[in-house]
Amino acid sequence: PKSFCSITQIVWLVFIELISHMFPGEVLVIGSNLPIIAAPGDDVILPCHLEPMFNVQGLTVEWSKPDMKPDPSDRLSRVEYVHLYRDRKEVPDMKMASYFRRTELFMDDMKHGNISLNVSEVDNGRYRCFIPKLQSTVKAAVVELVVGEKICFVDVCGSKQFCVFFLYHYKPSVSFYLIFS
Ligand SMILES: *[C@@H]1O[C@H](CO)[C@@H](O)[C@H](O)[C@H]1NC(C)=O
């Protein structure tokens, strides 16, 4: 159900190529230009990786929801994370309570620069992957997740199923941005 037309993919690859030329020799954090679409209760992989390949196992990786305001009852206005990885393991401190036991990184893939996040029972919204200590101009990327009602059909022969998603809340927004440091 999550295939997109190839022209969009080609444009995206060209875009990544151009960005790579803008910042030669730098490792860039790349998310997804297309929203990730899921049905309520689905498990989803939020894609994020480094380009070119770069081992991030020794670095801090933060996944957060940039549109989420800090808890007003917290006097320190601390940011809460969807997932925080530090010292080669998940750090559950400062994790949003609603994401407890719902997220995991693919530890083995991290040595190839893959910091995609597996989230179960996904929520709508924008998610940001961020590597604060990356020696690069592009340390973060945003992935938008849209949860929609899914209705599936079976074709006349009953052999193939295809699904349609109804995206009530989807307002396209920026899916990629740069952080200059
Ligand atoms: C990252 O890892 C996940 C899980 O193994 C995989 O689905 C995804 O395709 C990988 N992404 C890249 C860019 O290799």
Ligand SMILES: *[C@@H]1O[C@H](CO)[C@@H](O)[C@H](O)[C@H]1NC(C)=O
């Ligand atoms: C994602 O996490 C769920 C829950 O822990 C697990 O069942 C599922 O196998 C994971 N997906 C992948 C691709 O590893």
